[in-house]
Amino acid sequence: MARVLITGASRGIGRGIAVELSKRGHEVVATARDLSSLDDIPAAQRLQLDVTNQPSVDAAVAAAGQVDVLISNAGATVRAPLETVPLDEVTRLFELNTFGALRVAQAVLPQMRERGSGRIAFISSVQGRIAIPLIAPYAASKWALEGIAEGLAIEVRHFGVEVQVFEPGAVSSGGAERAKVFLDENDPYFPMLEQLAGFRTEPVTVDEFATVVADAIKNTEVPFRVPVGKAAIAQLRARKAAPETEPFVAAPLNW
Template sequence: MTSILITGASKGVGRATAAELARRGHRVVATARDPRTLDGLDVAQRLRLDVTDQASVDAAVEQAGEVDTLISNAGVIFRAAVEASPLEEIERLYAQNTVGALRVVQALLPQMRRRGNGRLVLVSSMGGRIAMPGNSAYAASKWALEAFGESLAIELSKLDIDVTLAEPGPISSGALDNMTTYALDDDPYAALLEGGIPPEMMSSPEQVASALADLVEAGTVPLRVPIGPVAQHVLGARDAARYDEPFLPA
């Protein structure tokens, strides 16, 4: 049985992952900014943890006790062209998606180093490897997380602490429904931001949760793991391609 702390477990992938790992017999510590949103989860502990608040993180880590694996899942998103992206909202994405993830990593690493083992599962995104119109701020926060994750993997390689970056494609979790969107008056970028992702191309939260649970239980893990058919196809094509310029629409 592994002891696992999950951030952002109130809904979507985080909640589904907590339920899946508990079903597999692991000790799960589910966390969220409002622990009342964790009601109904049959897990070992339900704790308040706000990744943007150091005192909250420290308190949750102390209450959780020994943690073998972190699943860093908490995150936010908005949609806008670069010119229309409010700078304070970009800062909010970095504070939660990037710095928030690192805050929890830093809080857990001392006990992992002391034990001589541990695993960090950082939930990135397909968007952490590619950038698309309207998705730049979210992608940038995940690209930054990918850089920190790669550095961590090197730094921790001699300490028996694994690092893996999980990179889901589009997920039918509701996060993309009624997404906060910013646009300019008489928006010159509207055509680039039109359209959406067909539901049949999306992974369900339960499918992503199963993949994350498999990463917890795997003997060894790669640095990067695309999750879902879209991520596997797109990132596979990206890795196979050789290019010098960003993609530009015709």
């Protein structure tokens, strides 16, 4: 069984993965910014970890000891048109979704490299390859994350470290409902916001997503990119077939 460090384990996808891996006998190191939010999560160890803070990351990784698998899950999203989204919010998303993920990976990689084994699993999204209207700041942070993951996968494979990117479509984790929204009914882009529900067809459950990740951990032949859910597979297939000369539209917008 593996010792697995999970970031953002207090709720949603991270919590679901922690529960599933614990059921399977793995040693879960559950982490979150608010340590008390981990009280009811089955884990071998619970640690405070803020991925945007280097001392916090260093302290948590030191306390965790050997980490066989890192599941880099901490993240957030927003709803806002690019014309008016506060740049501070875009910076916050990159600090959390992109730089935070790299920060934790950098902290665990030396021990994995020296040991000659390890796995880093980044929780991305179909929006790591598709930009959806009004969620483009989030997509940009995930596109950047996938660039980091792809480069990292090439660099560390020689040292016995594997890297995977999981790309779900919509997940019924509550993340979309918790997103900050920076437009109201008087905003000229508001009619587009009302149609975003069409992009959340066939959401996968947290349990379904956690099962895919847990199955991948025991599998030594997992591909670099792992789409999760029928909708994700269909959207990414459609994106691949679309001409590169035009922006990809996953569904019609009528307003």
